[in-house]
Amino acid sequence: MRSESLIWLAVGAVLVFLFAPVVIVILYAFSAAPIPAWPIAGFALHWFRDTWNDDQVRAALLLSLEVAVMATAMAMVLGTLAAMAVARMQSATKEVVSFVVLLPIALPGILTGMALAAYFAYLNVNLSYWTIVAGHATFCVVIVYNNVIARLRRLPRSLVEASADLGADAFHTFRRVQLPMMASSIGAGALLAFALSFDEVIVTTFTAGAQNTLPLWIFGAIRLGQQLPEVNVVVFAVILFTVVPVMLSQKLIGDAGRAAR
Amino acid sequence: MAPAPIVELQGVVKSYGAAVALKRLDLLVRAGEFFTLLGPSGSGKTTTLRLIAGFERPDTGRILLDGADVADLAPHLRHVNTVFQDYALFPHLTLVENVAYGLRARKMPKAQAHDEAEKALAAVKLDAFAGRKPAQLSGGQRQRVALARAMVNKPRVLLLDEPLGALDLKLRHQMQAELKKLQHDTGITFIYVTHDQDEALSMSDRIAVFSHGEIEQVGTPFELYERPASAFVADFVGSSNLWDSMLLRPEKVRLLAPAAPVPAGFEARPGVVREAVYLGAVTRFGVMLADGRALSVMEANTAPRAERLRLVPGDEVLALWPVEACVRISNNNEGEV
Numbered sequence: 001m002r003s004e005s006l007i008w009l010a011v012g013a014v015l016v017f018l019f020a021p022v023v024i025v026i027l028y029a030f031s032a033a034p035i036p037a038w039p040i041a042g043f044a045l046h047w048f049r050d051t052w053n054d055d056q057v058r059a060a061l062l063l064s065l066e067v068a069v070m071a072t073a074m075a076m077v078l079g080t081l082a083a084m085a086v087a088r089m090q091s092a093t094k095e096v097v098s099f100v101v102l103l104p105i106a107l108p109g110i111l112t113g114m115a116l117a118a119y120f121a122y123l124n125v126n127l128s129y130w131t132i133v134a135g136h137a138t139f140c141v142v143i144v145y146n147n148v149i150a151r152l153r154r155l156p157r158s159l160v161e162a163s164a165d166l167g168a169d170a171f172h173t174f175r176r177v178q179l180p181m182m183a184s185s186i187g188a189g190a191l192l193a194f195a196l197s198f199d200e201v202i203v204t205t206f207t208a209g210a211q212n213t214l215p216l217w218i219f220g221a222i223r224l225g226q227q228l229p230e231v232n233v234v235v236f237a238v239i240l241f242t243v244v245p246v247m248l249s250q251k252l253i254g255d256a257g258r259a260a261r
Numbered sequence: 262m263a264p265a266p267i268v269e270l271q272g273v274v275k276s277y278g279a280a281v282a283l284k285r286l287d288l289l290v291r292a293g294e295f296f297t298l299l300g301p302s303g304s305g306k307t308t309t310l311r312l313i314a315g316f317e318r319p320d321t322g323r324i325l326l327d328g329a330d331v332a333d334l335a336p337h338l339r340h341v342n343t344v345f346q347d348y349a350l351f352p353h354l355t356l357v358e359n360v361a362y363g364l365r366a367r368k369m370p371k372a373q374a375h376d377e378a379e380k381a382l383a384a385v386k387l388d389a390f391a392g393r394k395p396a397q398l399s400g401g402q403r404q405r406v407a408l409a410r411a412m413v414n415k416p417r418v419l420l421l422d423e424p425l426g427a428l429d430l431k432l433r434h435q436m437q438a439e440l441k442k443l444q445h446d447t448g449i450t451f452i453y454v455t456h457d458q459d460e461a462l463s464m465s466d467r468i469a470v471f472s473h474g475e476i477e478q479v480g481t482p483f484e485l486y487e488r489p490a491s492a493f494v495a496d497f498v499g500s501s502n503l504w505d506s507m508l509l510r511p512e513k514v515r516l517l518a519p520a521a522p523v524p525a526g527f528e529a530r531p532g533v534v535r536e537a538v539y540l541g542a543v544t545r546f547g548v549m550l551a552d553g554r555a556l557s558v559m560e561a562n563t564a565p566r567a568e569r570l571r572l573v574p575g576d577e578v579l580a581l582w583p584v585e586a587c588v589r590i591s592n593n594n595e596g597e598v
Contacts, residue, residue: 158349161316164336165343166363166414176362180353 022239029232036228051233060217061237066129067213068197071136075193078137079144080186084178086145087152098149105142112138113206120207127209135207136200140193147189147253148182155181184252191249195242214238266325267292267450268313268418273322275308282308284474286322290418290452295444297453299461300471301497306454309471310420313452314343327417337366342411343420346427348403350395356382356406357391363414381413382406401432412443418450425460437464458498462486470494486510492590502557506590511559513586516546516578528584532556534576544570548580556580 024038032042051057086098104112116135120127159181163173201215208216218234221227270288274281283305290296298306311317312324315336324332331339342363350359360378365371382388385405395403404424411419424440425433441464444451455461461468462482470477470485470493478490489495495508502509516534523529535555536547539562546558558580564571572578 156347156349158345158347159351161314161336162343162345162349162351163362163366164316165314165341166366166410167337168362168366169335169337172366176366177351 025232025235026239028229029236031229031232034229036232047229047233051230054227054230056212057214057217057230057234060212060214063129063132063211064198064214064241067132067136068194070133071140071197072190072194074133074137075140075144076186076190079141079146079189079193080148080182082141083145083148083152083182087149101145102142104138109139109200109202110206113203116203117206127207129211131207131209132204132211132213135203136197138203139200140197143193143196144186144189147185147192151182151185184255188249188252191245191252195245195249198241199238264292264294266290267294267327268452269323269325269328270309270312271323271325273309273312273319273324275305275312275317275319282474283312283319286474286476288469288476288479290450292450293448295441295451295453295464295466297455297461297465297468298471299455299458299468299497301456304471305474306456306469306471307422310343310422310452310454313418314341314420315339340416341418341420342414342416343422344404344407344411344424346422346424348395348407350403350406350410352395355392355394356387356398359395359406360410360413362410367414377413378409381409384412385409400427401436404428404436408440408443412447412449416449418452419444421451421453423454423456425455433460440464462498468498470497472497488588489590495590500557500559502555503590504554507587508590509556509582509587511545511557512543512561514556514558514580514582516548516558516560516572517581519577519579521579521581523579523581526584527581528587529579529581530556532578532580534572534574534578537570537573539570546572548578550580 027040028036029047030043030045031037031040031047032044033040082101086094086101089097113135116131116138117127120131125131159177160173163177164170168176199215200213201219204213204216205219212220214234215238218231218238221231266289268288268290270286273283273286273288275283286305286309288309298309300306308317312319313326315331315334315338319332322332323330326339326341351362354362357375357378360381361369361371361374364374364377369377379388379391382391385408387402387405387409390398390402395406398406404427407424421440425436428436437460440451440453453461453464462485465482467479467481468485469479472493478485478494480488480490485494485498489498489501489508492503492506495501495503500511502511517529519531530550530552532548532550534546535549536545538545542562544560544562546560548556548558550556560571
């Protein structure tokens, strides 16, 4: 019993260490003082209004959403197709291709960012919305791919054969059997990809040019020590935009798991 | 005149990498037959079925369906349907959508397809479950949906890959009878894969016995059982006493008292019971003959109320069988066994 309570103590300590800073930042968003300080000087909501009325923050929010939506959409198409292709490969080829597909998520973001920046410069491509999207797509594709291939591994091959046997061509089989069977895993992957894209900093710094996404705006504001109350509000928003999709994604995976049983 | 050939395999070879699944197969199935591919796992029977369905392509050889070579034709263009071993029902579709799938894939209007599907479900007594998903059914019910889903397309040939393998014994026997009746009533050619010799004997018009990627013998259940072409067939279809190239089925032997008279046309050997196993309907005896050969005997338990075994180990007996019951196996290749 004693060792068990020690374990729970350790678990509690780790959780506090991980989440206390996040909670404090959220509390600061409601602080009346213009500078984050402990104890909190008083309760106020006006930072939310001020932040919402800040054109820079709005532009950054809009850009972050646009990038996340586009990168996720690309990832849904490319990740799903890649998973379907790899799923039908023979073992030796499969391992090589699967490794190459997974590589972007293993590479440090700073490498991916530098390489992309160098590549865009070499091709004389100006940094823009689309270069940010391309940067984010590198890891978003992997997330969707991973979710979908896990599903395909559990799907019996005979379902596709049964469809063909019943007279369906490849497109009909894709539309009526494979896509519905993959849908929840594509959705779960897309939500995770969206969350990752929304709070990405490192790759974005190399591919963004003059534009700011929300995390880049935070980064800039903190470095300059300005608008710190607004930073707390924005951080709160970013947390919501990442945590909610991740939770939905978990639920989607859980539901699909139950339905499969 | 024999009915026309409907499926024909000519010189079909199939290998997976270095492993040869089919060595050089020739097979002819006639229209309206209940034809069974029987053999142990890995003998090539399922590969043969998959070649006919189109899931595999032969390395060489021709596959004729109604006289046309379909070896390179995709599965969805062949007018055959398959009942899969795992049923392969679409889990996200209701039963009626599952059964209508083939009709919809061939562009039948939705209302009409669902109408036909409901009729097919009624034929397997599952119309009350039309709106359910496969996960809500028992194994036996899923099996019947798989059957309805294939049959609704009125295939030229129905391919069945160990369709009863996952069912318990009682349900198996019931489904065997239902399948046989369905085949008889519709006249559709069935090609049935199984490793169960009882199933093969009880249902088939003709059986092809597979071993190591080759067909050992094709024949009616009678021919296979009474006149097996090889030691392998004799041993795989039923149990057997094999002495050199002579076969004696255990149920053709009777065990009498040692001094019993031997009627004309019978052969008799003295021996001692070594083993007696009561199996309910029958008792299996192991007898050591005086000349040193082991003899297996199967005896029906015909006594109206038996309380104990008629013979026990140690009893001396006279084993008796009709001379013509002991048959020579025509092309003995015992090395294969």
